Amino acid sequence: MYFLAGLILVCIGWIIQFYKTVVLKDKNINTYFLILYSVGVFFLVFGNLLTGDWASLILNLISAVLPLLIFLSLIRD
Numbered sequence: 634m635y636f637l638a639g640l641i642l643v644c645i646g647w648i649i650q651f652y653k654t655v656v657l658k659d660k661n662i663n664t665y666f667l668i669l670y671s672v673g674v675f676f677l678v679f680g681n682l683l684t685g686d687w688a689s690l691i692l693n694l695i696s697a698v699l700p701l702l703i704f705l706s707l708i709r710d
């Protein structure tokens with residue numbers, strides 16, 4: 634269940650970024666993409682924690698923290 638919720642959020646984030654980049658021709662990173670992607674990956678991390686998959690947990694955690702750092706740098710500007 635957590636994996637499914639996480640992947641749905643990640644896909645929605647990518648759809649938003651795709652629309653903004655390809656259709657609207659805006660090359661900036663969408664903040665909604667960063668938020669949805671990070672939350673989705675945190676769901677994946679939680680799912681990895683429940684299943685005991687530590688390698689995927691660490692990799693997913695890294696891939697969740699990096700977009701959050703970008704988001705924090707965007708809201709500071």
